[in-house]
Amino acid sequence: MTPLSQLLPGQFGKLVSLNPDQAVDQRLMALGLLPGMALKLVRRAPLGDPLAIEFGGQVVSLRLAEAESLIVDVAADCPVQRPKPTP
Amino acid sequence: MSSKEIYVALVGNPNTGKSTLFNALTGLRQKVGNYPGVTVARKSGRCDCGDGLKVELVDLPGLYSLAAASPDEQVVTDVLLGSLEGSQQPDAIVVVLDATNLLRNLFLASQLAELNLPMALVLNQADIAHEQGLKIDTQLLSQRLGGVPVVLTSAWKGEGISLVRRAIAEVLNKKSKMTRLTWPGQVESALGAIVQAIQADTGKAPSSADAQRILFSSNAHTSNRLGWLNVQRDSIVRQARDQVRAAGYNPLAAEPLIHYAHLRKVLEGVIAGGTGKQGNAAALDRVLLHRVMGPILFIGIMLGLFASVFWLAKFPMQWIQAGVDFLKSVIAPALVSTPMLQSLVTDGIIAGVGAFLVFLPQILILFLFVGILEDSGYMARAAFIMDRLFSWCGLNGKSFVPLLSGFACAIPGLLSTRTIEDPKARLATAFAVPFMSCSARFPIYALMCAAFIGPLYGPGWESVVMVGMHCVGLIFAVPTAFVLTRFVLKVKPQPFVLELPRYQMPKPRDVIWRMWQNAAEFISKAGTVIFAITIIIWALCYFPRDTQMSDRIKAAEPTLSEHELQARTQAAMIEQSWMGRFGKAVQPVFDPCGFDWKITVGVLASFPAREVIVSTLGVTYSIGKGAEADSQHLRTAMQEAKWMDGPRKSTPIFSLAAVLALMVFFALCSQCGPTIATLAQETGGWKWAAISFFYMTILAWVMAVVVYQSVIRFT
Numbered sequence: 001m002t003p004l005s006q007l008l009p010g011q012f013g014k015l016v017s018l019n020p021d022q023a024v025d026q027r028l029m030a031l032g033l034l035p036g037m038a039l040k041l042v043r044r045a046p047l048g049d050p051l052a053i054e055f056g057g058q059v060v061s062l063r064l065a066e067a068e069s070l071i072v073d074v075a076a077d078c079p080v081q082r083p084k085p086t087p
Numbered sequence: 088m089s090s091k092e093i094y095v096a097l098v099g100n101p102n103t104g105k106s107t108l109f110n111a112l113t114g115l116r117q118k119v120g121n122y123p124g125v126t127v128a129r130k131s132g133r134c135d136c137g138d139g140l141k142v143e144l145v146d147l148p149g150l151y152s153l154a155a156a157s158p159d160e161q162v163v164t165d166v167l168l169g170s171l172e173g174s175q176q177p178d179a180i181v182v183v184l185d186a187t188n189l190l191r192n193l194f195l196a197s198q199l200a201e202l203n204l205p206m207a208l209v210l211n212q213a214d215i216a217h218e219q220g221l222k223i224d225t226q227l228l229s230q231r232l233g234g235v236p237v238v239l240t241s242a243w244k245g246e247g248i249s250l251v252r253r254a255i256a257e258v259l260n261k262k263s264k265m266t267r268l269t270w271p272g273q274v275e276s277a278l279g280a281i282v283q284a285i286q287a288d289t290g291k292a293p294s295s296a297d298a299q300r301i302l303f304s305s306n307a308h309t310s311n312r313l314g315w316l317n318v319q320r321d322s323i324v325r326q327a328r329d330q331v332r333a334a335g336y337n338p339l340a341a342e343p344l345i346h347y348a349h350l351r352k353v354l355e356g357v358i359a360g361g362t363g364k365q366g367n368a369a370a371l372d373r374v375l376l377h378r379v380m381g382p383i384l385f386i387g388i389m390l391g392l393f394a395s396v397f398w399l400a401k402f403p404m405q406w407i408q409a410g411v412d413f414l415k416s417v418i419a420p421a422l423v424s425t426p427m428l429q430s431l432v433t434d435g436i437i438a439g440v441g442a443f444l445v446f447l448p449q450i451l452i453l454f455l456f457v458g459i460l461e462d463s464g465y466m467a468r469a470a471f472i473m474d475r476l477f478s479w480c481g482l483n484g485k486s487f488v489p490l491l492s493g494f495a496c497a498i499p500g501l502l503s504t505r506t507i508e509d510p511k512a513r514l515a516t517a518f519a520v521p522f523m524s525c526s527a528r529f530p531i532y533a534l535m536c537a538a539f540i541g542p543l544y545g546p547g548w549e550s551v552v553m554v555g556m557h558c559v560g561l562i563f564a565v566p567t568a569f570v571l572t573r574f575v576l577k578v579k580p581q582p583f584v585l586e587l588p589r590y591q592m593p594k595p596r597d598v599i600w601r602m603w604q605n606a607a608e609f610i611s612k613a614g615t616v617i618f619a620i621t622i623i624i625w626a627l628c629y630f631p632r633d634t635q636m637s638d639r640i641k642a643a644e645p646t647l648s649e650h651e652l653q654a655r656t657q658a659a660m661i662e663q664s665w666m667g668r669f670g671k672a673v674q675p676v677f678d679p680c681g682f683d684w685k686i687t688v689g690v691l692a693s694f695p696a697r698e699v700i701v702s703t704l705g706v707t708y709s710i711g712k713g714a715e716a717d718s719q720h721l722r723t724a725m726q727e728a729k730w731m732d733g734p735r736k737s738t739p740i741f742s743l744a745a746v747l748a749l750m751v752f753f754a755l756c757s758q759c760g761p762t763i764a765t766l767a768q769e770t771g772g773w774k775w776a777a778i779s780f781f782y783m784t785i786l787a788w789v790m791a792v793v794v795y796q797s798v799i800r801f802t
């Protein structure tokens with residue numbers, strides 16, 4: 001279980017939970033990002049923020065701070081290395 | 088729209104092709120572009136649906152969910168609920184869906200079904216779906232959704248348009264409605280409780296869609312609209328939400344969870360194939376959003392854009408100027424018997440409106456490029472790249488498009504702030520837009536650079552100053568936005584959820600229409616106001632009239648040539664006109680900026696429209712009518728101008744310090760009537776327009792003083 005903000009570019013994961021109280025999360029749910037959904041962190045913007053995430057065949061931008069509340073389970077068969085543990 | 092007419096609304100997610108379909112159905116031209124949020128207000132047109140059936144079709148801004156967040160999304164819910172003054176609910180709605188992303192698009196459709204209106208589904212962008220190898224069983228989908236018409240179209244190619252016409256006729260005829268989902272028992276009873284409570288309090292049962300908004304959304308729009316203001320309201324809603332929670336759902340997540348679960352079942356077996364390949368986006372993004380290449384390309388594109396706007400616009404601008412001069416030279420002799428009318432027409436109307444039309448080429452070209460960037464899909468990436476630079480000061484990546492447009496003209500820039508969800512971030516962006524160096528500021532920079540910077544310091548410095556002046560506004564806009572959002576509006580960091588659309592070849596037809604419509608907005612909004620104010624300014628500079636002026640000057644200096652006499656008379660006339668007297672009275676205010684009374688008159692006359700400065704300087708520096716930025720006479724007259732009295736006696740008025748101060752003043756000052764009016768309209772009142780006016784004007788004065796006083800000490 002890691003916050004989405006700590007995924008590495010190219011890494012896949014499965015959404016475990018989000019925070020429906022937040023406007024961002026409500027918007028993402030409307031777009032179909034619901035618990036159980038597979039997603040991929042496609043890239044970070046050149047300045048490190050925001051992130052581009054892909055799910056359900058669409059690519060959407062999301063700020064690092066907003067990705068904090070999205071908890072993902074990094075898929076076991078994921079080809080990329082696991083993220084560094086949180087300091 | 089008369090109340091008898093049948094009317095149908097086009098609704099759907101952003102960027103699905105609603106406007107493209109609207110254009111195909113009505114033969115009208117609504118703005119289209121590959122960027123979520125192109126349509127920001129409703130537009131209507133007439134659509135022929137066969138057999139003499141004519142309906143009023145309304146194109147609406149795109150939205151992802153009925154839980155409206157941004158003002159353009161609010162427009163949609165207002166229209167669909169018929170809650171606007173003097174409007175009714177549509178007779179039917181046509182939901183436009185992106186065929187390549189049906190599940191997400193159906194979420195909105197499923198919410199719309201709760202409105203219980205006759206409905207048809209249009210699965211658009213079928214060509215792309217086909218390219219991706221997707222096969223969609225429209226019959227099965229229609230069947231699963233309770234028999235609503237479902238048609239497959241490629242609106243841009245004009246394929247399937249007649250099917251849409253037929254579908255509209257069919258829904259209007261059969262009133263077919265999309266099947267609503269069955270809510271889990273406890274959710275259903277929670278909704279029932281809200282309906283009952285409202286009926287008991289207001290005497291009117293709300294629609295089930297309204298009850299859902301109250302139960303599922305955290306804002307109070309809906310209850311307020313229904314006039315449900317009971318003090319018990321919050322506790323009733325809380326109780327209902329507890330019921331939802333008992334069913335195992337977070338109340339704020341229940342709606343998407345239940346809809347999506349339902350829709351997954353609806354779509355089972357409907358879609359076949361699909362290679363899953365996302366087309367070109369991934370490969371192009373790897374370069375255009377690359378950590379190093381991305382910003383380099385971005386800066387290159389922006390520099391190229393501005394360079395070409397100024398180079399390409401130069402030629403048509405010269406032609407327009409020549410046309411205006413020609414018109415004056417033709418009309419002036421015809422009116423020679425009525426000097427006042429002659430002056431009104433040539434100095435007032437033609438000069439004023441001409442000075443304004445001269446910017447049209449720049450605006451057209453800038454919007455041509457903006458259109459190309461937008462339709463290609465790059466603009467959303469630009470917003471993605473720029474977000475970090477904007478977010479710290481409370482704006483976001485979506486502020487980028489309004490600010491970029493502001494470099495052509497603030498008005499279309501202000502209109503495009505409507506896509507920003509948060510009202511405060513939107514206000515901050517709108518506040519920053521008039522700081523951008525619009526094309527009306529260009530002539531004064533050009534005049535000052537050509538007359539003073541170029542001759543004194545060479546063409547290298549001339550271009551440095553030119554570029555520098557275009558950055559001044561930006562440099563002040565960013566901290567302004569920061570202070571505004573952080574300390575005045577206290578904006579929380581705003582979400583930035585922007586869909587990155589696929590890349591495509593820009594479609595010339597769409598881009599050119601887009602460009603033209605932005606220009607038309609500019610002309611119609613600004614043209615009328617400009618027309619009125621040019622006449623007012625003209626009158627202030629013309630009256631009162633001293634008919635003996637010319638004779639007196641001749642008597643005092645009999646050696647003057649005819650041309651000199653005329654010029655001197657004009658200068659003397661303006662000196663004793665209302666404007667001249669006012670300028671002299673106000674000059675002490677501008678004295679610390681190094682402006683003499685003539686510049687002061689120019690500054691004052693430019694408040695309604697800043698481009699007036701050049702022609703006003705032309706009159707006050709007595710080189711006669713028809714001054715232009717590249718007029719040699721005006722340059723010489725200004726270069727030779729000296730202070731007549733005071734401590735600076737016989738030093739040049741246009742010292743380096745004064746020249747820079749004047750340009751900085753124009754870079755920052757709020758001198759545009761139409762912008763103020765648009766700002767008031769877009770921020771819902773005169774308060775922010777007034778704040779913007781005073782803030783920018785005072786800032787301009789302060790910075791002009793700072794520049795003048797510090798430069799004069801170093802030179």
Ligand SMILES: Nc1nc2c(ncn2[C@@H]2O[C@H](COP(=O)(O)OP(=O)(O)OP(=O)(O)O)[C@@H](O)[C@H]2O)c(=O)[nH]1
Nearest residue numbers: 102103104105106107120124125126149241242243
């Ligand atoms: N390939 C393809 N592109 C299409 C089709 N219909 C629309 N487009 C393109 O999709 C983009 C979006 O079209 P619009 O008509 O502006 O979409 P909209 O739904 O009005 O968008 P908003 O006003 O932002 O909500 C444009 O670039 C269109 O050219 C289609 O059938 N096929």
Ligand SMILES: [Mg+2]
Nearest residue numbers: 105106125126
């Ligand atoms: Mg549109």
